[in-house]
Amino acid sequence: MKQVIFWGTRGSLPTSITHANIRAKISSALLAANGRSFRKQAELDAFIEALPFAVHGTFGGNSSCVEIVTDGPEHFICDVGTGARPLGQSKIARYGVPNPQVYHLFISHLHWDHLMGIPFFTPIYIPGNRIIIHGCHSGLEEAFRRQMRAPNFPVDYTQAGADIEFDLMTPGKAHFISGLNVTPKLQKHPGDSYGYRFESIDKTVVYSTDSEHRLDDKEDLSGFAKFFHKADLVIFDAMYSLAEAASVKAEWGHSSNVVGVELCQAAAARRLALFHHEPSNDDNQLSHLLEETRRLEKLTRGERAPLEIISAYDGLTVTL
Secondary structure (H helix, E strand, C coil): CCCCEEEEECCCCCCCCHHHHHHHHHHHHHHHHHCCCCHHHHHHHHHHHHHHHHHHHCCCCCCCCEEEECCCCCCEEEECCCCCHHHHHHHHHHHHCCCCEEEEEECCCCHHHHHCCCCCEEEECCCCEEEEEEEEECCHHHHHHHCCCCCCCCCCCHHHEEEEEECCCCCCCCCEEEEEEEEEEEECCCCEEEEEEECCCEEEEECCCCCCCCCCCCHHHHHHHHHHHCCCCCECCCCHHHHEEEEEEECCEEEEEEEEHHHHHHCCCEEEEEECCCCCCCCCHHHHHHHHHHHHHHHHCCCCCEEEEEECCCCCCCEE
């Protein structure tokens, strides 16, 4: 494995940046410039990059879709939320048509925000492409067919030109798929969800979203610490604050940044990516959450090696 590319990072539903958000960013940037002039594009670019991320960038609005880039010719994708649309477009732009490709889609669960991008994933319409949809839910195939059935969508599933297959995986068992060992794990979420541990010869990536963890459930925490063990990257559902996850939003099936840090520290993981962002949190709030999480990691690190913490955004590429 070489890279992880985030194509969609929002939880529950896609979230558009608003007029007010853009206006606030422009205002902040102009105030920071404070009458400065820029004679060259490089000077302007450097100024923009020095601004806080919440001013010069955005975490984006697409729902969950993550690509794992390997050394092999086949494509690995976790979930197909609305981020699957730009992902599919990038593949068509790179490989053209016809140029048959193999896509492995690993589905955490069957809620709409993790499937709604499949009708807009262009490779499913290209004859010669092979799409293998992996998951642990018995209703996996029906859920995909339903996405493209009237009145939900004007193009029926049967009109997809690619060869589409379904692979029902066994939780807790390693499956060797195109050069990677892939192990699914059952997670606490309404209707069940599954995390995936991807292992190559020298790298490990864990995709664990839509998973609730109770701090008083030591067996659960121990099991996930083993699942995350020495991962190079853990992509973790940090949708709620600890207070929300433990009180008003308990049993909603999501976790917090605090639990993510604790599990990754116990697992001796190298890097934690906060993921599945709350749709009501804007760029400023998510940036603040990242800062708080990094402070927490420093305060609780002790003698352990530092845990690098990032916050995933649409378009982020992480080199493993």
